[in-house]
Amino acid sequence: MLNPEQSFFQETTRRFLEGQAPLTKVRELAGDPAGFDRGWWRRGAELGWTGFLVPEGHGGGTLSGGGLADLAIVAEEFGRMVSPGPLHPTNVVAAALAASGTPEQQAEVLPGIVSGDVVATWCLDEPGRGWRPSDVQLMARPNGDGFVLAGTKAMVEAAGEADWFLVGARLDGSGDGLVQFLVPRDAPGLTVIPMNGLDLVRRFGQVGFDDVAVASTALVGAGDATADIERQLQIAAVLECAQMAGAADRVLEFTAEYALDRYSFGRQLASYQALKHRFADMKLWLEASHAAVEGAARAIDGAARGPSGSNGTDAAHAARLVSAAKVYVGDRVPELVQDCVQMHGGIGVTWEHDIHLYLRRVTLGRGLYGTPDEHRELLAVAAGL
Amino acid sequence: MVDTTDASASAQREHLDAYRKRVRVWLADNMPRLEPGVDWNPLRDDDDRASRARELQRRLYDGGFAGICYPPEYAGQGLPIEYQRVFDQESEGYELPMLFSVPTLSICGPTLLEFGTEEQKQRYIPAFIRGDELWVQFMSEPSGGSDMAGALTRATRDGDVFLLNGSKIWSTYAYRSDFALCLARTNWDVPKHRGLTMFIVPIHHPGITVNQIKMVDGTEEFCEEFFDDAVIPAENVIGEVDDGWTVATRLLFHERATVGGASPYTSGRMRGGETARDELVELAKARGKANDPLVRRLIGQAEALSIVHGQLVDRVRAGLETGYFPGPAGSLVRLYAGTAAVDRATIAMEIAGDEALVWDGDADGRYGIGYVKRQASCLGGGSTEMARNIISERLLGMPREYAADRDVAFRDVRRNTKPWKEGSG
Numbered sequence: 124m125l126n127p128e129q130s131f132f133q134e135t136t137r138r139f140l141e142g143q144a145p146l147t148k149v150r151e152l153a154g155d156p157a158g159f160d161r162g163w164w165r166r167g168a169e170l171g172w173t174g175f176l177v178p179e180g181h182g183g184g185t186l187s188g189g190g191l192a193d194l195a196i197v198a199e200e201f202g203r204m205v206s207p208g209p210l211h212p213t214n215v216v217a218a219a220l221a222a223s224g225t226p227e228q229q230a231e232v233l234p235g236i237v238s239g240d241v242v243a244t245w246c247l248d249e250p251g252r253g254w255r256p257s258d259v260q261l262m263a264r265p266n267g268d269g270f271v272l273a274g275t276k277a278m279v280e281a282a283g284e285a286d287w288f289l290v291g292a293r294l295d296g297s298g299d300g301l302v303q304f305l306v307p308r309d310a311p312g313l314t315v316i317p318m319n320g321l322d323l324v325r326r327f328g329q330v331g332f333d334d335v336a337v338a339s340t341a342l343v344g345a346g347d348a349t350a351d352i353e354r355q356l357q358i359a360a361v362l363e364c365a366q367m368a369g370a371a372d373r374v375l376e377f378t379a380e381y382a383l384d385r386y387s388f389g390r391q392l393a394s395y396q397a398l399k400h401r402f403a404d405m406k407l408w409l410e411a412s413h414a415a416v417e418g419a420a421r422a423i424d425g426a427a428r429g430p431s432g433s434n435g436t437d438a439a440h441a442a443r444l445v446s447a448a449k450v451y452v453g454d455r456v457p458e459l460v461q462d463c464v465q466m467h468g469g470i471g472v473t474w475e476h477d478i479h480l481y482l483r484r485v486t487l488g489r490g491l492y493g494t495p496d497e498h499r500e501l502l503a504v505a506a507g508l
Numbered sequence: 509m510v511d512t513t514d515a516s517a518s519a520q521r522e523h524l525d526a527y528r529k530r531v532r533v534w535l536a537d538n539m540p541r542l543e544p545g546v547d548w549n550p551l552r553d554d555d556d557r558a559s560r561a562r563e564l565q566r567r568l569y570d571g572g573f574a575g576i577c578y579p580p581e582y583a584g585q586g587l588p589i590e591y592q593r594v595f596d597q598e599s600e601g602y603e604l605p606m607l608f609s610v611p612t613l614s615i616c617g618p619t620l621l622e623f624g625t626e627e628q629k630q631r632y633i634p635a636f637i638r639g640d641e642l643w644v645q646f647m648s649e650p651s652g653g654s655d656m657a658g659a660l661t662r663a664t665r666d667g668d669v670f671l672l673n674g675s676k677i678w679s680t681y682a683y684r685s686d687f688a689l690c691l692a693r694t695n696w697d698v699p700k701h702r703g704l705t706m707f708i709v710p711i712h713h714p715g716i717t718v719n720q721i722k723m724v725d726g727t728e729e730f731c732e733e734f735f736d737d738a739v740i741p742a743e744n745v746i747g748e749v750d751d752g753w754t755v756a757t758r759l760l761f762h763e764r765a766t767v768g769g770a771s772p773y774t775s776g777r778m779r780g781g782e783t784a785r786d787e788l789v790e791l792a793k794a795r796g797k798a799n800d801p802l803v804r805r806l807i808g809q810a811e812a813l814s815i816v817h818g819q820l821v822d823r824v825r826a827g828l829e830t831g832y833f834p835g836p837a838g839s840l841v842r843l844y845a846g847t848a849a850v851d852r853a854t855i856a857m858e859i860a861g862d863e864a865l866v867w868d869g870d871a872d873g874r875y876g877i878g879y880v881k882r883q884a885s886c887l888g889g890g891s892t893e894m895a896r897n898i899i900s901e902r903l904l905g906m907p908r909e910y911a912a913d914r915d916v917a918f919r920d921v922r923r924n925t926k927p928w929k930e931g932s933g
Binding site for chain 2: 124138237369378382383393394396399400403404406407410411413414415417418443444446447448450496498499500501502503504506507508
């Protein structure tokens, strides 16, 4: 449930997206290589989209005391309007730098993220690998005063537009030690290969690191980065679930309207119990999805504030809630949207109808940062198996 | 109702943190700890369960923690809902008289508070807050569970009394309880909703027979009651004669609030997700299936369903309290609970494997039996089909189902042609 400040903010963001990025605009951007307009992104950032996970000293701040709960409001609104823009990767990098970045890194990057002038992204996944920290293979070889990075990252959102890349790497020679680096776009040897994808405006790329030399000042965080990466994954997964819940909210809204407007055999579609009961199930899936997102966001915010820090039991609790959300929302929301396609009949599988924009978005969200089955396995581990 | 606006009362009230500390200390000194896993034994003789609940309720009363949100003039504590929630949180892990919590305190009690005369409230409310008298609902009838307003039990006026005839069903522990709220037909010449009256019925009373019903798992908690010219004084009417549906509607509201976790009158938490998880994990290990990918996936699924259940309860409760959700939103929790319990029962049976089907003398076959009883979770407390009707009609604004008995005098409404329990041969 939102507090009055959050409700006001939600309303402002909704009005902005409906006015500045209606679905006709989203369709136009389908042909645009960037997928979003940077001037538009700056105006959105002015509303607060990129500051909730950033400390006040760097221009950020929260509405409710829980930055992720506030940011999840934006993500839900993005889902409702299948909006463009690097909302998730930029905020994940902001959170990572706020938590573990050096003062120099924070001073150099965070103000630009908050103002919307800087786009940053996060590189974790690799071709043919999964989303677990243990899957990272990209190698960081010590080299004089710095490191040399070699390997390839996949599923990097907004790679084509990013000014900074937060890169997860394995430290050569230390077995399983993980580290993260903040690498600028113009680093020699860094190449971006744009990929095609399901979503019309969220762009992904492969990023090649062909012996990219970085100074030791590019390291983000001291010591092993596994806990940092886990927390970034939690944030990213919750934002993904929030987008999916927001998308489901809007799809169920316009599909229920459609069922009330359409008549067959002289009756409203919405008067048939066979359909009403399916709508009731979908309403339940929707509200339970919202609840799962709220609970997981609260837990991550709580772990960030908690005395035990990101390595304690609060983080483990948050991880369980995030996985539960990824399982439930990842299973139910795509099915909800598919069922709404069915409710629409033939128009639901045409390019003209907007529902496929939503189905594309939620199908992407289902897979990013771990499928439902992968998170079921994580829950089994957490349960003691 | 609870008065949260009176500033002077609020100023005199104990601070919530101090209250929490006092609750914590008192519980540790006075209430027994709950041992996980000992509760399940369907074939156990449960005669002592009601007397145990009476004893525990009395302990709460003596400690000043019974009827926390009930008005002080009826032996309650007169505190706002936040105090009850603190008690709920602190009392997790303790054995509580849940038999009093639901339905006596959470459903029957608030209905009496709203519709009872001053005399009725003085007579009945303190008695159950003290743990002396246990209540049940006489609502459903063998003729059909979902169409409650189609009740056939009749109450015929005879001077200062009513003569009660007919039968009710699915009251839990009626044979160990004292009073019931009973919905009966007093007028057959008007449409169904306008000819009902709500009565306070003493259960152990001439003309009333209570039978226990044996369920597929062997339990006999549910009861069926038969009324044969049972004499009920007119002073036992709650609300107005022929206006019992108004009372029943509020009773159903309190039932939904209870199921939705939003009732201020429920004491103690009703969900048990965490013990359920441990049980499945232990089962998988005991069957040597800890590394079976299918079993791991099933346990992950049960985990997710259990976690999201708790969060849905939190969301619906908060939404009902702030007015974000209308009252019928409690049906969301009802539908979730039913379908998730079905999934869980299937998962447990799957993990248990052969031992759910055939077991030796040391085992109890609970996962096979749980599967056989599975659909009870989608039936008791209102079927999931009714929940789906309520969600689609009251939350999504879809057209109401056609009703053949609308605006028809009840005596002209078509009814079952065969009695219950016949037909399958």
